[in-house]
Amino acid sequence: MSLLLALRNLRRQFRRSLTALLSIGFGVTALLVATGFNAAMFEEFREATIRSQFGHLQVTRPGFQERGRSDPWAYLLPADVTLDPALLPSGSTISPRLLLNGLVSFGERTLPFMSEGIDPARDMLDDRSLRIELGRRLGPADHRHVVLGEGLARQLEVEPGESVVLLVNTPTGQLGAAEAEVAGVFSSFSQEFDDAALLLPLSLARELAQVEGAHAWLVFLQDTSATASALGPVRNALPADEFDVQPWYTLAEFYARASALFQQQLDLVKGIVVFIILLGIGNTMMMSVLERTGEIGTVMALGNTRASVLRGFLLEGALLGLLGAVLGVLAALGVGQLLALAAIEMPPPPTFARSYDAALLITPPMVLEVLLIAIVTTTLASFYPAWRASRMEIVEAIRHAR
Amino acid sequence: MRELLQLAARNVLRQRGRSLMTLFAIAFGVVALILAGGFIKDTVDELGESMIHSQSGHLQVNRAGYREQGAREPAAYLLAEPEALRAQLQAIPAVEEVLLRNVFTGLLNNGRTDWAIIGEGVEPAAEARLGTYINISAGRQLTDSDPFGMMLGAGVAQALNLQPGDWVDLLTNTTEGAVNVLEFEVVGIFQTFSKDYDARAVRIPLPAAQELLGDPGVHLAVLRLARTEATAAVQQAAQATLAERDVEVLDWRRLNPFYEQTVALYQQQFGFLVLVILLMVTLSVGNSINMNVYERAAEFGTMQACGAPQRQIFRLVLLESAFLGAAGAVLGVVLGNGLALAISAVGIPMPPPPNSDIAYIALVRLAWWISGLAFAVGVLAPVIAALRPARRAARADIAESLRQAV
Structure with missing residues (x-):
């Protein structure tokens, strides 16, 4: 009324x-x-950020987030992923990554690089994670192929189809070397990253470094809002003294x-x-x-x-x-x-x-x-x-x- | 015209209560603009200074083409006769100091793993005078008496788990293409306002860098000026002096694309804020002007009956609003600048910006253009708001208006 x-x-x-x-x-x-x-x-x-860098959840050895980059071989995960996919919401994927730093040569030029070995069948699949500027992205059948960051490719003056040589130190102190064909050139959200980064198939990264495992298992969910609810079961399934599980929001500080x-x-x-x-x-x-x-x-x-x-x-x-x-x-x-x-x-x-x-x-x-x-x-x-x-x-x- | 002005002023004063409300709305908008604008100016100015005094200096001189091609062929882009160049630059007024640097990429090794770095060979004492915005988080500055000392960006130190006192191997290519390694002692760890820079940056003394590269040349001459405002003038002078040489002179804005991007972002936001305040003030003032005119129909009718033309009524209403706007804007400018000074005296503690670890104290800076813009918004908003009511008042039927008074 x-x-x-x-x-x-x-x-x-x-x-x-x-x-x-x-x-x-x-x-x-x-x-x-x-x-x-x-x-x-x-x-x-x-x-x-999630699709390219952190994953929704990241499984590593405890201490890797703080000290892993200074002593990468001390923090290797087992060769096979021991996380049961049934624990995750349907449509999720688990993808291992291996960090690798070294030198890349093309012709007379040699430049330092930072790289990640990825599983091309599951990781960096679309434009949200990796925008390809030239050539193509890595495919499941690729082994001796790499994609280079825009800045790195420019400094090397290399184009898709040409071959570069990768040099890395192995954990035993030897030099690992391999030739790889440039499949494509990418640009990410960060200029600094593109100036020094390359991506290669996990199989090639393992062969170069002569190791079996990975540094991180990245869990990608269909829906970002499900991150918090997926975190608990994954943490419970993996023993805390051997594994550390972090969601993207604690990792993505910027x-x-x-x-x-x-x-x-x-x-x-x-x-x-x-x-x-x-x-x-x-x-x-x-x-x-x-x-x-x-x-x-x-x-x-x-x-x-x-x-x-x-x-x-x-x-x-x-x-x-x-x-x-x-x-x-x-x-x-x-x-x-x-x-x-x-x-x-x-x-x-x-x-x-x-x-x-x-x-x-x-x-x-x-x-x-x-x-x-x-x-x-x-x-x-x-x-x-x-x-x-x-x-x-x-x-x-x-x-x-x- | 003078009479009209007087009349408008008197009308405003007559309705003190209502005018006061409107005045406050206008003044508040103006204060908000001055504070927001001053805060943004401080953020942007401070960002520029921190970039100048931690990395880039005010101006840099390098061989033409170095920026595009230099990373590939560093040896081809060395500055000829660096000491003569330094003397020439030093002679330009407002140039405080000229620093020489060379730049290289390499791998830093802590015995367990490698980290890709961008290294700079620097003149330690002069760099310490330029780098007033660099925060030494551990250890100390490099000095002229450390022939093989090294300063690391915080990100590099964290990635390789290094502390002052540790020894590291630095591997680079010499200018002829051979691989060279030298051992350095970490003397200090620094933080700038850019985490991305700190994650890759390493500084060693210039002679050590020249030994490492097997070449006595330098890539950059970095200028430190007495005042940042002198940048454009010195740039022109330097270009004129060095016209004979095959070099380019770049200012700090060009050297820091991050700065330009940040400024663009803030301008966008400030523009949005100006628009919002202008429209909000217009709409909220519009209401009271509308009412005011409606109530005074009889008064306007009387004026017109006494022979005042429609034009004059229209002008009167607009003038009244402009007076109100000017008074509100003056009040706002005085209050806003006063508040800005008061806030600056205390300082606003700010958390670290997204790409840094260093917290800082923000101020609210005063600038003529900010106060001017805020004043213009304060005057303009009520005038815009008065346009329609003024027209209606002027066009009203005289007889109808007069009848309302009865």
Whole structure:
């Protein structure tokens, strides 16, 4: 009943309600666009980081994450993967990787490289993990093939189809050497990585280093949000004194820091929008109360309590917030559609080697959040005007109407 | 016109309560812009300084083509007569010091494994004067009395598990293509603002690097200037002085693509913020102006009945809004700059940026262009908001408007 009354009051002052709605709606759109834009950017960044570097879960020997790179042969995993795939959600894959550093020669030139031996049948399969710029990616049948980072290939002046020589130190202190054909040239998300990195099949890496095992088993899930629930069973299945299992979010330090920084900036924008809505709506409601002094007096003279007058104005504020927010959400969804159609290329963010398309990722929790923000803000803004209205002297108020 | 101005001012003052609310909304927007803009300026300035004073210097001189081809054939891109070049550069005003470096790639070995590095042969004492933003996390700076001392980036030290006092082998190609190995003692471990740099960087004294490469040449002359603002002028002077030589002079922006990318990102965000604040202030001020005009219909009707043209009503309403905007913007600029100074006096402790381990204290910097932009937004928003109501007031039917007063 009082809801209907509030709605009618809003409709009666259509023009004023409209500007208020527009300003709330715009604020909500701005919030959603900023949040959605960041979310989309970070999702792309996150998936690329997981698929190329960390896997959703990473199984290593304990201590490998801290000291493994300084003494890699002391942290080798068994030759065969002892993790039961049945423990993982369907569609998951387990892929071993072996780290290998050494020298790569082509013609007269010799450069240092860092590499990972991967299983070409399961790892680095699509553009999210590895973008091939020239040639092709590694295939399951490849053995004496490598793909080089863009910067490394440029410095060596080598092209797909030509052969390079790889030199590494084996654990026993001997030199391992092999010739391999360049299958392709890749670019990843990091320039520094591309300047020194190459990828080779696990079989070739094992042959070069004359070892059997791997440094890490990477578990790739279909769905990133299932990471936390998959972590427990894997940890339980592997004895903790022999194996260490880490999810991507403890490994991807840069990602976590960057997203925290952006979150902070978003909170600032949120704060500003909320404050301006507060001032603007407060103003509107105050005027509405002053203008309707006579009406308020009449309503109270008819026996309505002060509390019900207060509630009425608060309800009007909340309704304004709700309607404005719905308007804003619809507008933000529209902007998202437009962006998806326009495919605007954004410049690469710091330390990224490549650009990406602008997009909005708007999720139900985000929508719920802005709805709440809008309603709470407008209700708060109506509080003082509503209180003023409910404290009016009835006789004075009625006299005002004449 | 003067009368109109006076009238507008009086009208604003007449409705003090409502004007105050609007004033606050405008001032708040202006303050928010000044603080956000100043904070971003500080972040960007500080990033630039840290890059200059940890890696790149203000300007670098190298053989033309070195950046593209140098990694392949370092020997072909050595600077001719480095000492003469140094003297020439030193003579340019605002140049504090000229440092010579050579650059090489190699493998560092700790006895168990190798790590690919990018090495620099440097002049230790001069580098210490340039590198004011370098954080020595263990050990000490390289000095001129360490012929075979080495400084490691924190990432290199972690990857190879090295501490000051450890000995390492550094393997490189000589300029003739043979493989050469020298043993070095780690004297210190450093951190810059870039983790990626620290993961590959190694510094050794220039004479040791020349011995390792079997060549007495250098690749880079790095300039340290008295002031960063002088960069463009010195760059031009250097290009003019060195026109005879086959060299290029690059400034620190070109040398640090990360800086340009960061600036672009922040500009994008600041642009979005300006737009949001402009529109939010416009919309929230619009409401009260709308109401104001509506209430004063009788007043405008009277004015028109007394012979004031429509134009004048339109101007009056716009002027009132502009006054309100100017007052709010002045208030905002004063408050904003005052707050910025107060915040800077305390400092904002910031967590380490994403690609670094070093936390820092952020300030809010003042700049004319930021205050100017914020002021413009503050004045513009209410004027834009007043356009439609002003038109409506001017076009209103006189008789109708007058009847409202009864």
